[in-house]
Each structure stands twice: as C-alpha cells, then as structure tokens.
Amino acid sequence: MVNESAPAVDVTDLHVQRGKHPVLHGLSVSVPRGVVVGLLGPSGCGKTTLLRTIVGVQVVQSGTVTVLGREAGSASLRHRVGYVTQDASVYDDLTVRQNLQYFRAVLGAPRSDVDRVLTLTDLTSQAGQLVGSLSGGQRSRVSLAGALLGSPDLLVLDEPTVGLDPLLRVELWTLFHQLAASGTSLLVSSHVMDEASRCDRLLLMRDGEILADDTPAGLLASTGTADTEGAFLALIARHPLAGPGDGSHS
Ligand SMILES: Nc1ncnc2c1ncn2[C@@H]1O[C@H](COP(=O)(O)OP(=O)(O)OP(=O)(O)O)[C@@H](O)[C@H]1O
Numbered sequence: 001m002v003n004e005s006a007p008a009v010d011v012t013d014l015h016v017q018r019g020k021h022p023v024l025h026g027l028s029v030s031v032p033r034g035v036v037v038g039l040l041g042p043s044g045c046g047k048t049t050l051l052r053t054i055v056g057v058q059v060v061q062s063g064t065v066t067v068l069g070r071e072a073g074s075a076s077l078r079h080r081v082g083y084v085t086q087d088a089s090v091y092d093d094l095t096v097r098q099n100l101q102y103f104r105a106v107l108g109a110p111r112s113d114v115d116r117v118l119t120l121t122d123l124t125s126q127a128g129q130l131v132g133s134l135s136g137g138q139r140s141r142v143s144l145a146g147a148l149l150g151s152p153d154l155l156v157l158d159e160p161t162v163g164l165d166p167l168l169r170v171e172l173w174t175l176f177h178q179l180a181a182s183g184t185s186l187l188v189s190s191h192v193m194d195e196a197s198r199c200d201r202l203l204l205m206r207d208g209e210i211l212a213d214d215t216p217a218g219l220l221a222s223t224g225t226a227d228t229e230g231a232f233l234a235l236i237a238r239h240p241l242a243g244p245g246d247g248s249h250s
Pocket of ligand 1: 018019020021023041042043044045046047048049050191
C-alpha cells in the first residue's frame with residue numbers, strides 16, 4: 001500500500017503562508033526511514049507548520065510533500081502516520097484505558113493494542129484513572145499512547161517532552177529509539193537544544209528554512225563547536241537573516 005523504499009518524508013520547495021504571514025519559504029528536506037530525526041529551532045520558526053504539512057492538515061501555497069511515497073494527507077496514509085500535537089488530544093472525563101479503547105475503535109486497530117501501548121508508555125498502573133486527574137506529563141503520554149495505536153510507520157511528535165521532568169524525558173527518548181529500532185520512522189520537534197544529541201539526525205530550522213541537515217556528530221564537526229547550541233549559533237552567524245526591503249521573504 002505504501003512505498004517501502006521511499007524516504008519517510010520528502011519535501012520539495014514548500015511554501016506555506018499562515019494568515020498573511022509567509023512561514024515556510026521554499027523549504028526542501030528529506031527524512032530517512034527507521035531513525036529518530038530531530039526538528040530543532042527557536043519558537044515561531046515554523047516547526048509545527050512543517051509538521052502540519054507532513055500530516056496533511058495544513059493548506060500549502062506550493063511545493064510537494066510526500067510521505068512514505070504518497071502525497072501527504074492521502075487516505076492511504078491515515079493509519080500509517082501517528083501525530084501528537086503540542087496540546088494533548090485526550091478526553092478528560094474518560095479513563096486512560098477508555099480513551100485508548102475509543103481511539104483504537106476509530107482506527108480499527110487490534111483490541112490487544114490498548115495493552116501494548118499502555119505498556120510502551122508506562123501507563124498500565126494509571127489505566128483506570130480519569131485523564132483529567134493525571135499530571136501534565138502523564139496526560140501527554142496518553143496522547144503519545146494514542147498515536148502508537150495501530151503501529152504507524154511514521155510518528156510525528158510536536159514537542160513531546162515539553163514540561164516533562166528529566167527522568168521522564170530520558171525514558172521517552174529511550175522509547176523513541178526502541179520504536180526506531182523496530183522500523184518506525186520518527187520526526188520529533190523540540191526547541192530544547194540539549195535534546196539534539198539524542199537524535200540520529202538533526203534538522204536545524206530558523207525562520208522557515210532548514211539551516212542544517214546532519215548527524216549530531218557531523219554538525220559539531222562541520223561547525224567546529226562542542227555542543228548543538230554552539231553549532232546553531234555558528235550556523236546563524238553564517239546565514240544572517242536578510243533585512244527588510246531587500247526583496248527577501250522577511
Ligand atoms: N493559525 C495561525 N494563523 C496565523 N499565523 C500563525 C498561525 N499559527 C502559527 N502562526 C505563525 O506562524 C509562524 C510559525 O509558527 P509555528 O507554530 O509553526 O512555529 P514553531 O516553530 O512550531 O513554534 P513553537 O516552538 O513556539 O511551537 C509563527 O510566526 C506564528 O505566529
């Protein structure tokens with residue numbers, strides 16, 4: 001059904017405007033299969049907008065976005081792509097298990113999937129608890145558990161570790177790598193630069209453009225820096241923003 005040899009995501013010359021504001025200006029990028037790719041960049045640079053185009057919920061002005069060899073948003077991708085938004089998409093007045101049973105039924109995933117994703121996200125002991133009574137970190141894990149139902153080939157996660165304590169963040173990154181090892185492709189956005197070293201590949205984004213697409217080690221080597229934050233600053237210095245009135249997008 002989906003093209004098994006195509007990259008997880010292939011974006012070419014993408015232009016997206018939100019309201020009257022151009023957000024992505026001819027962005028091209030490719031996300032390989034079976035690895036954890038980090039999409040990093042400052043708040044407002046367009047990460048969520050790019051993720052929205054990949055899951056097919058964003059109107060685009062021009063360009064192509066191909067996911068698993070299909071046009072983004074195609075009906076055949078619906079069960080193959082899991083998306084976790086920044087705000088947990090869960091029902092507070094249902095228990096954790098009831099939320100997942102509901103999403104499972106909508107997706108048509110196997111019944112056994114509910115227990116599988118509860119275990120994966122370490123929520124088994126909270127399964128009977130109302131989601132409204134959970135901590136913020138637990139709520140976001142329920143959202144992640146929902147996205148894991150049906151074992152999608154691509155997981156698109158928008159700032160999944162925001163607001164989590166360091167221990168939970170480490171546990172989540174371990175889970176992301178377990179999923180990648182079993183063949184899932186993951187695209188994970190973050191504006192926390194210290195999460196970069198946890199990714200197999202990095203996309204550094206600034207003002208609607210990709211400044212770098214490399215491994216963490218490759219990025220440090222090419223910029224001669226000791227950490228991702230330094231690398232990002234070095235890249236920004238190399239690519240100064242164009243000023244107003246010079247015909248650029250800014
Ligand atoms: N619904 C909208 N209407 C108009 N402009 C929007 C809308 N949503 C976002 N924008 C603008 O688009 C730009 C990119 O926003 P986006 O949410 O993609 O950034 P981001 O990198 O994900 O930021 P953050 O890390 O804070 O979530 C911002 O300037 C933002 O103000």
